[in-house]
Amino acid sequence: MSYIAPRWLPGGHLQTIYPATFIRKPEVAFRRERWTAPDDDFVDVDFVDGLPGRPLVVLFHGLEGSSDSHYARALMAEIKRRGWHGAIPHFRGCSGEINLAPRFYHSGDSAELDWILRRLKQRQQDLGATHFYATGVSLGANALLRWLGESQHQAEIVDAACAVSAPLDLAGGGAALASGFNRLYTWVFLRTMRSKSLLKLAQFPGLFDREALLAARDLYAFDNVVTAPLHGYRDTDDYWQRASARHVLHDITVPTLVLNARNDPFLPAQHLPQTAAPAVLLDYPQHGGHVGFANGAAPGRLDWLPQRLLNFLEGKAGELATAAPPAMGIAQEAHHG
Secondary structure, X not given: OOOOOOOOOOOHHHHHHHHHHOOOOOOOOOEEEEEEOOOOOEEEXXXXXXXXXOOXXXXXXXXXXXXXXXXXXXXXXXXXXXXOEEEEEOOOOOOOOOOOOOOOOOOOOHHHHHHHHHHHHHHHHHXXXXXXXXXXXXXXHHHHHHHHHHHHHHHHHOOEEEEEOOXXXXXXXXXXXXXXXXXXXHHHHHXXXXXXXXXXXXXXXXXXXXXXXXXXXXXXXXXXXXXXXXXXXXXXXXXHHHHOHHHHHHHOOOOEEEEOOOOOOOOOHHHOOOOOOOOEEEEEOOOOOOOOOOEOOOXXXXXHHHHHHHHHHHOHHHHHHHXXXXXXXXXXXXXXX
């Protein structure tokens, strides 16, 4: 199921911005549960309820995303159409309410994913759901890959996984977002991240340097002031190095699709890993942008990506042994639309 970009939507920037901004998101009726985290904070999880005996799919959203993000609504609409069960846990501070603990979330947040996934595994069993699948987008994809690689065989509580547009090399992606047109994306992220950080500072005075936060103009500076120290990293360089998913791709034992467009503005193609564990299929189409993958005639649709992910989870996972050379685990597509 190769991605072919529409002729009317050329280039990585348009393929990133247009689907997120101009294509109508499908309506999805979520049911929200509030869970108490191990540190007594809360995590809000939005559910789509399916039919008995159908799979359960969890989606970990991207930086400053939520269940309302275009990719989340598109995926959950397709899950609902199939009668499957869906769950979107919100990272701390992303569900519309500032969280209680002196922390947010980050690209290497595998411990957070671990307790959420284990609780959802119990939910799968309670529902009698046939399979349990994990998906992640952007930051959530990187965190999912970290969990898969760090947990190795312990991650086999999930039957298969998909990671979309993961910033596999955080330093390479961070440098790309700090220059040229890409600074627009950084400005969008920092606008909400700065506001949330000021609320966190009001909760916990002195938690970090307010003036340094206000002076941050890129993700490197922001992570140096907020993300790295709040989550146990020495500084941005330490965080970006230790949290990058590229280091654990050879340790993954769960059948996993890693889908990254080569024209993704957030991670230039030269930073895409070329080898992974036999269980991992690296799929690098030429086009698609960052979590874009729009399809169809103008004004376009958002259904290619959900179908690609769910079809892989449902059927392609068992075909990995014959779909890619064991030593490489890579599928490179060079299709043009």
